Amino acid sequence: MLGIFGDKPIVSSPLFSLFTLNSRWVQTLFKPKDLFLLLLSPTFPGNVSGELLVDIGSGPTLHQVMSGCEVFNKVLLTDFLEVNRQELRSWLQDEGGCSLDWTPFLQHVCKLEGRQPSAWTEKAAKLRQVIMDIVPIDVNHPQPLALDVLPSAGADCLVSSYCLESVSPDLAAFTRALGHIGRLLWPGGHLLLIGTLGMSYYIGGPGLKIPTIPVNEAQVCASLKESVACCFVISDNMNKDAKTICISCFLISDLYCITVLY
Numbered sequence: 001m002l003g004i005f006g007d008k009p010i011v012s013s014p015l016f017s018l019f020t021l022n023s024r025w026v027q028t029l030f031k032p033k034d035l036f037l038l039l040l041s042p043t044f045p046g047n048v049s050g051e052l053l054v055d056i057g058s059g060p061t062l063h064q065v066m067s068g069c070e071v072f073n074k075v076l077l078t079d080f081l082e083v084n085r086q087e088l089r090s091w092l093q094d095e096g097g098c099s100l101d102w103t104p105f106l107q108h109v110c111k112l113e114g115r116q117p118s119a120w121t122e123k124a125a126k127l128r129q130v131i132m133d134i135v136p137i138d139v140n141h142p143q144p145l146a147l148d149v150l151p152s153a154g155a156d157c158l159v160s161s162y163c164l165e166s167v168s169p170d171l172a173a174f175t176r177a178l179g180h181i182g183r184l185l186w187p188g189g190h191l192l193l194i195g196t197l198g199m200s201y202y203i204g205g206p207g208l209k210i211p212t213i214p215v216n217e218a219q220v221c222a223s224l225k226e227s228v229a230c231c232f233v234i235s236d237n238m239n240k241d242a243k244t245i246c247i248s249c250f251l252i253s254d255l256y257c258i259t260v261l262y
């Protein structure tokens with residue numbers, strides 16, 4: 001049916017149907033970041049969509065919102081470091097001051113969405129159109145964003161990519177950070193997390209070791225349960241009960257990709 005799945009007519013029902021698929025099959029088809037992008041892609045049946053998407057700990061990077069920009073009216077980018085926010089502003093202003101070339105990434109995401117790679121210019125324009133702001137954040141603070149940044153109802157969806165493990169000194173801080181960012185969502189909103197499992201550092205560039213806390217699957221699930229203080233199920237089914245967090249979790253090699261319905 002959709003270009004993103006090649007000619008395999010596999011997914012015809014809601015978002016979480018994909019989670020019933022054998023993880024080895026998923027592993028062979030998708031790299032973790034592709035999977036993460038797919039969940040927000042406009043061509044994904046039952047995808048997550050809405051008014052406001054907030055990216056937690058954007059860094060200087062944009063890949064994590066390249067599919068979400070098609071299905072959310074507004075995208076808010078956030079980072080702790082001004083140098084990263086400045087890099088994002090440079091891309092947004094499109095005046096040649098950006099040090100990273102996002103063209104291959106935009107082309108790749110177009111292909112994932114079943115579009116021609118040449119559609120990347122439209123995607124870049126769309127992304128520039130929907131990014132509403134680039135603001136400071138501190139997930140270690142109980143109120144991670146300045147008070148007036150979000151509408152009072154909160155965000156429809158948060159994405160966070162490789163952030164929480166690398167900014168939390170220990171598991172307790174990781175759990176607290178999850179609680180802090182969870183409060184930015186309205187009840188029923190979605191949290192899409194991708195991160196590393198069992199790793200104490202990764203290489204962020206030549207000679208750059210980024211330390212991370214080596215969480216495992218059970219710890220991530222326990223932290224989610226504790227941080228939002230209500231029951232949760234690991235489930236293949238979309239559960240719309242606001243008191244139940246529905247977690248679907250892919251473990252792909254040493255990475256996890258989790259969606260949580262608050």
Ligand SMILES: C[S@@+](CC[C@H](N)C(=O)[O-])C[C@H]1O[C@@H](n2cnc3c(N)ncnc32)[C@H](O)[C@@H]1O
Nearest residue numbers: 057058059061080081137138139161162163167
């Ligand atoms: C490993 S990078 C991930 C960047 C990007 N999300 C990605 O997927 O490539 C982690 C980011 O978290 C940011 N960060 C550091 N301390 C933070 C904090 N207390 N709150 C939020 N973000 C923080 C860093 O500046 C960095 O950009």
